[in-house]
Amino acid sequence: MKKIFLFISIFILLFLVNACDDTPSEVGISVIPVTDEINYKTLETDSIPYTTEIIQKTVIKSGQEYLLVGKSGNEEAITLLKFTGFPDTLASATVIKADLVLHPTNYSLGEESTFGFTVHKITSTWSVTSPGNAMVTGPLYDNASVGTYSGAFSDTSAIYVPINTSLVKDWLYYASDATKYNLNQGIVLTPSANSNCVWAFYSSDNTTYSDNSKDPYLRVIKELNGKRDTIYVYPSEDTYYGYSRNFSLDQKNIVMQSGISYRTKIKLDLSRIPKHVHITSAILTLTLDPDDSKIGKNSIDSLAALANIYNSDGVLLQSFNVIGTPIIDNGKKVYNFNITLFVQGWIDKWINSGMEIFHLGELYSLDRYSFYSKNVVDPNKKPKIKITYLNLPY
């Protein structure tokens, strides 16, 4: 009996090692349900309805690289500077000369030869975090000019804009009296009436020159007790504010207006994509309408698509950006946005709030990027969406 047990045990162990001889073959493929198939499917524009909406973002322009001044069509930019760092011992000093010193960047938009601005005294309080829309429309600065400048720039060398010495004298006086300190609200640079150009200057927050060598400042030659010397005052606050006098939210195109800032929100209808698929590629392609665009010299030419993720209570949880850089396709300038991450998220779990397309130079320029919409007649210019997904059965 023991021999029988031993024989059977060995027999079993041998077969455990060699139990299964199974290599794949094509036999039986016809009975495998289609739901098991791994396959790629591609949906293109016609299968992915979408809506577009132009929205204005509230952009806080503190800590920006540039200060924009100028005008381009209906869009304008003004720069605000506040100089409060005067010693409190100069109330009786005489201001011999005062210059606003600025360093232009190589960004400009429009006819450079027409560039010019005037300087005005600001008459109401402001801060970089809330320059206020009223700065444009209300009597918040004196109409009387305290300085002017006109002409283009060939490099980033400093320009010196003479400032009315009486104004600076007032600032010296305010600095010595705490009760009048707030009367110094600085100056605003507004485009000249005949200017059709926007120029950017380095701000005090610019990181391009970490040694502050390109920061704006006020150079004041003063005399006190018969002694003349020069003081340099850097802005306690500086910013710019862009606005439009006639911007319509009903544009024929998909428009991004930097500096103000307008973006276009695009929302895709993804209802034709099944749940549990893996998005392997999702590309949004926009074609630039050069006739409706205004892009400055040396501008950043990249755009971004932004997806904000909200919870069901509307609280922003997270944001994701993808960059679109231009390529030339059959003579047309097109931007491709790889929105794979967004589409996957919208399919899986995110609330689909759409994505905002905006210019990466939104804070540094007054550029207008205008892309053909689905209303354009030429089908090659319409926005294109191509989503490829991998169906992994679940």
Add this chain to the structure above:
Amino acid sequence: MKKIFFIIIFAASLYSQESGSPYSRFGLGFFNYSISTRSTGNAGTSIAIFDENELNNLNPATWSKIKNTVFSSGLFYESSTSEDNNGKKKFQNMNFSNTVLGVPLEKDKEFVLALGLFSKSKVGYNIYQNVIVNDLPAKSVYFGTGGISEFMLGLTFSPMQKLNVGFKTGYNFGEVQHSGKLQFNNSEYIDNEYLNSIYVKGFSFTGGIIYNGLGDLLGIHYGNIGFLFSPKSNLRAKKERYSNFSSSSATISDTVVGGEKELILPLNYGLGFDLGLNEKYHFAFDYLFTGWEDYKYNGLSENLKNSQRLSFCLETIPEKDLLAPLSERARYSLGFYYERMNLEINGTRINEYGITLGIGVPLSRNAFINSAIIYGRRGKNENGLILDNFIKVHLSINLNELWFVNTEDQ
């Protein structure tokens, strides 16, 4: 030595079970209702057949007649060929089928306690297809494996003369895997694959009854009629998906674990007869119904159809005298079965039928070896279906000893 053997058998019983047909893709695979080797040799006919040496799992009432503690364990070898318009594929497999222990507790009322472990369902397929994806040649591979096992505990007794009743509960457990892979022969494309695993657990119940007084009514040597019923079982199943795929910028591995969902195993019931024609021959047949249309996982059915199975067998022991030659004391059986399976593919119901041969050889007073051979066919090679031809060889060893029984010496 016996202990070592038991340990090997028990451990090996926990191995996943394989099957070799694409038809096993559906549901939880092929269900195996009859796991004893003797009943396999009888084409599965076992609802009304008592057995003193080997316990079948179909009808617990059949355990009543064991005289000693019975341990049995079996294994099988399967060789199959699947055939369709794409060609033929051979498959071989060897694995364990069951381990069962039956203990007679009280002889007058025929109380028998039984427990065991057996393979209840099996999935096994391995298929590929050459495809074109994004204008590139690729190979789709589909692979399925696993199955569920049942650990059962049951009790049978005789409440009155000629009537035996049995109950069993089974704890079902196991993992069924379905996977797919898309392989590119291009270094720029990453292979994509998924593995869907379903982990199943939960209890099922079966009751059975046999009345053995039919012989008097029919005027034959003996006659049994048996009935079994197993209600719907609400099991729990958790799905886990592992996937590995490439996006435009990265290769991503992802595992999604779902919550436990309800998995409904359908009811089944059966009716069987065992008719002793004389001292040497008996004839038996079974009818078994399973309501697969009620099968659901997570509220979704797989469009399975109710299955029905008919089986017949003729069995003989030429000579019961212990002094007779072994070949005459052995038990021989011949069986046939036909099953209308739970599958309907391309509008065609899949059927299976087969013939069986069984031989049971008494090695000694305490040991019995059963063997069985099945030749069967499943499906057909037309209408996009496949034809499976298979041969299965089952082997089991059955040992019995006296446990828990007071002898006169004591």
